[in-house]
Amino acid sequence: MSLTPEIIALLTLDTIFLFFGVIAFFLSFRLALYWNNDASTPLQYSLTKQSYLVATIIKYIFMLKLPLFLFFIYTCDKLSNIIAGAMCASGVVNSVDFGLYLTLFKLFNLYLFGFWLLLHYADMRCEKLPYTRLKFILFVAFSFPLFVEIGLEIAFFVSLNISKIVSCCGTLFSAASSSYISLLFVVDELLWVGLFYGFFAMSLLAFWLKHNVLILFSNAMFLIFAIIALIVFFSPYVYELPTHRCPFCLLQKDYYYVGYLLYTLLFLGTFYGMGGAMLSLISKEKMRFSKLSVGFNTLYVVIISLYPIVYFIRNGVWL
Amino acid sequence: MFFKPNFLLLDYAIRSLMRRFGKSFFIFFILSLLIFVLASVLMIADAIKLELNTTLKTLPQITLQRFIAGKQSDVPLERVEALLDIEGISAVTPRVWGYYYFKPAGVNFSIVGIDAYEEQYSATLSTLTQRFDIKLLEKENGMIIGEGVQKILSENYYTEFFNFITSEGKWQRVHIAGVFHSDLALESNDLIILPKKLAYAIFGMDKSKATDIIVKVANVKEIPTIVQKINERYPDMRAITQDDIRVSYQNIFDYKSGFFLALFSICAFAFFIIIYDKTSGLSSEEKKEIGILKAIGWSSDDILKEKFYESFTLSLSAFFVGITCSLFYVYALQASFLRNLFMGYSALKPSFALPFSVDVSMLILLFLLSVPIYIAATLIPAWRASTLDADEVMR
Numbered sequence: 001m002s003l004t005p006e007i008i009a010l011l012t013l014d015t016i017f018l019f020f021g022v023i024a025f026f027l028s029f030r031l032a033l034y035w036n037n038d039a040s041t042p043l044q045y046s047l048t049k050q051s052y053l054v055a056t057i058i059k060y061i062f063m064l065k066l067p068l069f070l071f072f073i074y075t076c077d078k079l080s081n082i083i084a085g086a087m088c089a090s091g092v093v094n095s096v097d098f099g100l101y102l103t104l105f106k107l108f109n110l111y112l113f114g115f116w117l118l119l120h121y122a123d124m125r126c127e128k129l130p131y132t133r134l135k136f137i138l139f140v141a142f143s144f145p146l147f148v149e150i151g152l153e154i155a156f157f158v159s160l161n162i163s164k165i166v167s168c169c170g171t172l173f174s175a176a177s178s179s180y181i182s183l184l185f186v187v188d189e190l191l192w193v194g195l196f197y198g199f200f201a202m203s204l205l206a207f208w209l210k211h212n213v214l215i216l217f218s219n220a221m222f223l224i225f226a227i228i229a230l231i232v233f234f235s236p237y238v239y240e241l242p243t244h245r246c247p248f249c250l251l252q253k254d255y256y257y258v259g260y261l262l263y264t265l266l267f268l269g270t271f272y273g274m275g276g277a278m279l280s281l282i283s284k285e286k287m288r289f290s291k292l293s294v295g296f297n298t299l300y301v302v303i304i305s306l307y308p309i310v311y312f313i314r315n316g317v318w319l
Numbered sequence: 320m321f322f323k324p325n326f327l328l329l330d331y332a333i334r335s336l337m338r339r340f341g342k343s344f345f346i347f348f349i350l351s352l353l354i355f356v357l358a359s360v361l362m363i364a365d366a367i368k369l370e371l372n373t374t375l376k377t378l379p380q381i382t383l384q385r386f387i388a389g390k391q392s393d394v395p396l397e398r399v400e401a402l403l404d405i406e407g408i409s410a411v412t413p414r415v416w417g418y419y420y421f422k423p424a425g426v427n428f429s430i431v432g433i434d435a436y437e438e439q440y441s442a443t444l445s446t447l448t449q450r451f452d453i454k455l456l457e458k459e460n461g462m463i464i465g466e467g468v469q470k471i472l473s474e475n476y477y478t479e480f481f482n483f484i485t486s487e488g489k490w491q492r493v494h495i496a497g498v499f500h501s502d503l504a505l506e507s508n509d510l511i512i513l514p515k516k517l518a519y520a521i522f523g524m525d526k527s528k529a530t531d532i533i534v535k536v537a538n539v540k541e542i543p544t545i546v547q548k549i550n551e552r553y554p555d556m557r558a559i560t561q562d563d564i565r566v567s568y569q570n571i572f573d574y575k576s577g578f579f580l581a582l583f584s585i586c587a588f589a590f591f592i593i594i595y596d597k598t599s600g601l602s603s604e605e606k607k608e609i610g611i612l613k614a615i616g617w618s619s620d621d622i623l624k625e626k627f628y629e630s631f632t633l634s635l636s637a638f639f640v641g642i643t644c645s646l647f648y649v650y651a652l653q654a655s656f657l658r659n660l661f662m663g664y665s666a667l668k669p670s671f672a673l674p675f676s677v678d679v680s681m682l683i684l685l686f687l688l689s690v691p692i693y694i695a696a697t698l699i700p701a702w703r704a705s706t707l708d709a710d711e712v713m714r
Contacts, residue, residue, distance in 0.1 A: 003573075003581065004576075005573070005577055005684060006684060009688050013687065013691060013692075016692065016695050020695070049619070052620065052702060053699070056623055057698065068687070078680075081569060162570070
């Protein structure tokens with residue numbers, strides 16, 4: 001393992017998250033078991049107090065996790081300078097067997113925690129605190145992926161061997177690769193692009209129909225196919241190189257860090273879409289976040305579509 | 320959605336900090352100091368790394384060293400001609416150089432032997448050969464020395480010439496023909512340049528050998544292939560490329576600042592225990608304040624928010640003060656004390672100005688290492704305070 005300042009920062013914050021996470025886990029376990037809004041016992045009284053602590057801890061962890069996700073990718077990007085063979089974060093992430101799972105877990109947890117906060121927000125707005133029990137049951141469930149993520153992250157940095165030769169994104173994201181990613185390239189890329197635009201259209205339709213289940217479904221599918229289409233179809237236009245397909249190199253300086261913008265838009269859009277729809281399903285409240293979701297998603301689609309179009313106008317050929 | 324800034328609450332938080340000026344200022348001062356030290360160390364490391372990376376470009380593309388039994392030894396000169404056969408190599412230069420230990424001052428001089436008729440491998444050397452007449456040096460047994468060397472020698476009363484002691488124990492008298500200044504002081508302060516003939520004599524080296532070999536490659540992208548070819552032909556030669564050196568610089572500085580950070584974290588931990596303690600112990604005044612707030616209708620959530628504003632304002636301002644001070648200290652005062660941590664010690668330590676370099680990523684790193692950790696330390700005390708009951712504390 002190598003202790004660069006960035007890794008130490010990440011590990012320090014992980015320790016803090018673990019510490020608070022354990023506290024929040026035990027408290028929410030108690031809250032989930034004994035919470036009774038109608039009771040006026042001393043137990044309920046102290047539980048009410050503790051619920052504030054858990055909510056504060058979760059807010060704190062989430063608020064930090066957002067920038068830390070980007071910081072993690074940035075750290076991997078920086079490490080790629082000193083690891084032989086790696087040219088961007090993907091090489092570093094894949095240098096450890098479970099690196100990809102760690103990244104996915106990080107993303108997954110952001111969605112979970114974000115959703116929890118949406119629920120908390122809805123709960124606090126209502127005087128009767130109708131979802132308090134639900135949200136603490138949910139947090140007991142959500143804390144497991146959090147602990148897994150922290151464990152994976154510590155294991156990731158411990159087993160990261162900077163003298164090992166790793167694969168570069170050019171081999172990881174190509175049809176020749178033996179991994180499951182290569183399966184994506186077997187299918188015609190136009191199918192992926194079609195699905196991407198199709199689900200985007202479906203999410204617009206769902207917004208117009210105000211159909212929550214459809215919004216949830218279309219946004220989830222949109223997220224998945226957006227990433228696949230980005231790897232298979234759109235990324236070569238960003239790099240202006242037909243063979244270069246990588247979802248990580250977008251984050252580098254050579255492409256004006258455009259990836260940070262694109263991913264933020266995509267994640268925000270799909271998060272508001274899915275979280276908002278889920279919240280309306282539970283609470284039957286008015287849809288408040290769908291507009292934001294449509295806005296961010298549309299912005300993402302416009303920006304990513306401009307790359308091939310501008311390329312075609314300038315060069316007269318498709319890649 | 321989650322976070323709408325509430326300026327009235329912010330105003331209240333700042334006034335509340337001001338009301339307890341002594342306590343707040345103590346925390347603010349220590350936190351700024353910690354951030355200042357941390358930021359300075361990281362900035363110095365970055366600046367020195369930048370300086371080294373600029374000199375890196377002037378270094379040879381490939382340096383070939385010969386290793387016998389794991390020890391570096393001299394390279395036979397016939398290999399120079401043989402290396403030229405490899406396609407893609409545009410120039411091969413044997414170098415004769417080494418260190419000369421000058422006992423009275425306890426320093427090492429770097430001695431580089433040059434030849435009037437060969438192409439110079441570094442920009443510093445070629446400007447020197449243009450400015451000074453190398454052929455004249457050979458004729459008159461002269462040398463050109465760096466400023467640092469001149470200072471050391473004149474302290475030992477050598478102003479006109481210097482007597483080298485050769486490996487056979489004889490005296491080799493060499494005139495000081497000139498003194499040079501260089502922009503990149505790192506590589507030239509302890510440098511002595513003299514004709515190859517003299518260098519061989521001083522080191523007692525075999526004249527059919529060289530210290531190492533410099534290879535110039537026409538196309539930079541071919542460097543790995545050429546290194547491979549050289550390794551196949553001469554397994555006892557080790558090739559060091561510019562890229563290898565860059566990676567090792569990065570590793571060394573990451574290691575050094577990482578080491579410092581690891582020590583620093585202990586110090587920070589102690590500080591946060593103090594913070595925890597300070598913020599937990601509420602005075603009766605503060606308790607009364609919270610009681611009144613609750614009595615006039617504030618909820619626990621509002622008080623938590625207010626406490627968050629307090630700690631955020633405090634830590635963010637400490638962060639800015641710390642960063643500003645360390646910018647001033649590192650770049651205006653040239654980090655007069657702390658830079659020794661990275662420079663090592665040597666009597667002929669090169670003096671150079673730290674080049675200005677601040678990137679956003681370092682500021683983000685510093686932010687992540689200070690503000691969230693401070694807020695974490697105040698989280699539980701703030702919650703404790705916020706859940707106090709109005710009737711209990713006002714009684």
